[in-house]
Amino acid sequence: MSPLVIEGCIGGPGRTVAIKDSLDVAGWPTRCGSRAFEHAPPAQDHATVVEALLDDGWQIIGKTVLHELAFGVTGINEWAGTPVNPQAPDRIPGGSSSGSAVIVAQGNVDVALGTDTGGSVRMPAACCGVLGLKPSFGRLSRHGVYPASSSLDVVGPMARDLETIVAAMTSMDSTFSAHKPLGKFRVGLVNVSCDPAIEQAIRDEMNRRGWAWEVVTLPLLDQAFEAALTVINAETWAAYGHYTGQALLGADIEARLLRAANTDAVAVQAADAVRMAFSEQVDHLLERFDTLVLPSLPRLPPLLVDVCKGESVIDLTRFLRPFNLSGHPALSVPIPYPGSSIKTSLQLIGAKGDDARLCAIAGAFL
Known part of the structure; x- marks a missing residue:
């Protein structure tokens, strides 16, 4: 299945970009990967980030499929189509920005935009073997992005190289200024439980580049993961709950939304308390270290056949989702x-706010 849902071109002959189909592109419908929006009229205006890319000479080649309503991590979508993971066709492409990661990994576009509420840029990027940036919350405009209201969601780019990530961010954010390559910096390696091979791979890569690090802990990491789930459930139900019970949604999304309906104000208030405490915990560590390092995923992306048989995937974002909360x-x-x-x-x-410096640190890693 092609990761593109709409083909066409907008813009000049410059670098190419594909847009997740939860962002408005004027003249094209925004369907959010769901039958509920099958008959959506064409958008009247570009999302702010889309307009910025066009103004800077990027060429939009199409929109990409996603996990329905951007409310899932596998990328499996029976209605809109499930794009094939280029590096492992038998494994999930990851979600929710599945098509964006796949078309980048295929080499058919320079950059693709996704959205990341609970790992939805970084998750498919990790599954498909490309780079994916979740900017600081609020850094990029969400005008023209679905759902309209979110306290966790951000727009972010995926690309095969860091230079293209930086170029896309520079086009979308006039305050983003590329840093020169950095020399030595302080690294905090977050102690987490994951596939031992992944833990060793991270240490090997840092050793290969001469990085020195100190092992650190984030005691609230698991609580932050659960708190982020609570917030996402409450806000997604508020945005899309009225589509349940009408045979408009895939079975998995219908079930998840109905479970999300049980999220009460007390749970959200408790999640907000965790948000503040975890954010302060991360801030405190980043006063001592220039960057924190941990796995994107705790294990390799699961096989499609196993997920379709019911294998749990909730653990896949346990290192990603907490940083949406923070x-x-x-x-x-x-x-x-x-x-x-x-x-x-x-x-x-x-x-927070040091997105360009983070990219510069990554440049020393690549």
Whole structure:
């Protein structure tokens, strides 16, 4: 299945970009990967970030499929289509920005935009072996992005190289200024439980580049993951709950939304308390370190056949989703997985607002 849902070109002959189909592109409908929006009229205006890319000479070649309503991590979508993971066709492409990661990994576009509410840029980027940046919360405009209201969601670029990530960010954000390559910096390696091969792969890559690090802990990481789930459930139900019970949604999304309906104000209030505490915990570590490092995914992307049989995937975003809650910039970087042609991924976390510096640190890693 092609990751493109609409073909066509807008803009000049410059670098090419594909747009996740939860962002408005004037003249094209925004369907969010859902039958609920099958008959949506063409958007009247470009999303702000889309307009910025066009103004800077980028050429839009199409819109990309996604996990329905951007409310899932596998990228499987029976209605809109499930794009094939180029580096591992038998494994999930990751979601929710599945098509954006796939078309980048295919080499058919310079950059693709996704959205990241709970890992939805970094997750598919990690699955497909490309770079994916979740900017600091609020850094890029969400005008023209679905759902209209979110306290966690950000627009972010995916590309095969860091230079293109930086170019896209520079076009979308006039305050983003590329840093010169950095020399030595302080690295905090977050102690987490994951596939031992992934842990070793990260250490090997840092050793290969002469990085020195100190092992650190984030005691609230698991609580932040759960709190982010609570916030996402509450806000997604508020945005899309009225589409349930009408045979408009895939079975998985219908079930998830109905479960999300049970999220009450007390749970959201508790999640907000975790948000503040976890954010302060990360801020505190980033006073001592220039970046924090941890895996993007705790294991390799699961096989499609196993997911379709019911294998749980909730754990896949446990290192991603917490940083949506905290609002820090995070970058997924592909690295080799031992004994396999499949790439795994590490994640770099930076101080809020220091997105460009985080990219410069990643430049020393690549």
